[in-house]
Amino acid sequence: MADNKLLPKLLQNLLDILNDEEYYDITIEVGNDPYIKIFRAHMVILHYRSPYLRRILSTNKKKNDETLTHIKLPNISPEIFQIILRYIYGGNLSLNEYDNSVIIQTLIAANELSLQELILYLQSFLIENKANWMEQNFNLMYQTSFENDTFSELQKYCTDLMTKEPIKIFNSLNFSSIPEKLLITIIQNDNLQMSEIQVWEHILKWGHAQNPELPSDITNYSKDDFNTLKSTLQQFIPFIKFYNLTNKEFTDKVLPYREILSEELFINLLKTFLSLSDPNIKPSDNLKPFGNDPYIKIFRAHMEFKGNKQTGKENNSGKQRSKKQLERSGIPPSVLASLHDAALKHLCGKDSLIYPDQTPLSRISSRAFNELRESVPNLAPKQCLK
Template identity: 90%
Template sequence: MSKNKLLPKLLQNLSEILNDEEYYDITIEVGNDPYIKIFRAHMVILHYRSPYLRRILLTNKKKNDGTLTHIKLPNISPEIFQIISRYIYGGKLSLNEYDNSDIIQILIAANELCLQELIPYLQSFLIKNKANWMKQNFNLIHQTSFENDSFSELQKYCTDLMTKEPIKIFNSLNFSSIPEKLLITIIQNDNLQMSEIQVWEYVLKWDMHNIQNFLLMS
């Protein structure tokens, strides 16, 4: 029997361990009040799959009184952690099943947990399969990508789009909501491939929108 035929059974068994209710030896509290969920897990799997969790486990070893180790991950929602945990245990991650915003959150969670192999995979998936959505939600993509040096592929995507296709940013759904600093970065780009008249038309559009919002809030 070939190794390839044996592998699916191994992955199935590892995935089944995720739902084990008898041999778990750690609990993980995920999310923030009131959206908190407790997950049961296994130290040995977490130790080898996530360098971040490995560091936590090394400083929170099981107590001699039999009390289970309990760690908290407040920055990750229960829904996203459930997706991530399926990947940690069974290597399963069917991105076509999830909303685009969820994929962004999976990317952020993967970075926090130091799942280094996932970070380039998720970035490539977004760039190859979700380009139109990212152009329409450029502010979110730009903000996310430049919050962490690990997202270099998304950073390059954003920089290239600002330089080569700025019109698509200006025509995006949330253009009027992009931060002033980002708008200045775009229009000051020496390689901006738009006429000055076009640029200032969009700047005025952005300005009018934000003035109206300011008046409504005052």
């Protein structure tokens, strides 16, 4: 049986080789002017530890015994290469002693040198230990993770955060620096776990941040001010689901900004919301691509039927209508039952909404359900305790 107690001495000896001034056989010029440093190393170690360096060394063999091999790595800073070199020789890193930005630079350098083991290790370390920092610096993390397919774990982390906890991104200190394209990618996600009014308010916040010269009080806006904000936010408007706001939300939060909406959209919204007698009712969603989907309507009917049944509303006028609609759909009761269970888990905050892929109802996204759930408030909260 191997005794790991012998490893520390071996690793220390390998690190000591870095300071050897007699047996090194390669010099590495790292960085760009004026920040250049020459490192001494050993080809045999570099050859076996880094596929990238192995390829370089194969094309830079010594011409004779008197000439050292010399290679250049201009894309890596001396500080970062020192960290990488200690890993190559010693096989470990103490990341807690480094700033977060240094860890990110080390990850990028590890990718250039094809150090797959280190890439996986650094990604895991960031996710497990630096989640709060990554949320506050989401723009940097997103751009870094998608620069190369090698950073698959960080890509998954960013995608999950965008979908399941977008409010953390929107509340981050660097929210205003998020590029337009990335922000659009976030808000157009049908599985976004945010209310529509939150999306609208944060888009406005982002728009104001891009134009700090605008008055803080909208009542002081001039025509030019509205045009400036309209120009900034025009790419976002198609992805805001205004028809999923309540009458009160529309009146308080959207109406003051009517000048940044197209005339056609504003008139349609105004007609719709003026027709609502209850300020807390949401109009039919005529903008969402799934708003008139027949399967959405079937699921809504199912949920309304279950909600009425659970609360004992046997005489509810919608019960029979919902029941008939379900019967006409031809969807097996067992499938609807599994959908109902999934919906309850999501409603109780215990799970994301996942539907059976073998049914057309798999088209109902989590974001769609967030909007449908308002139709079934009678799904008893007591079930969340089970």
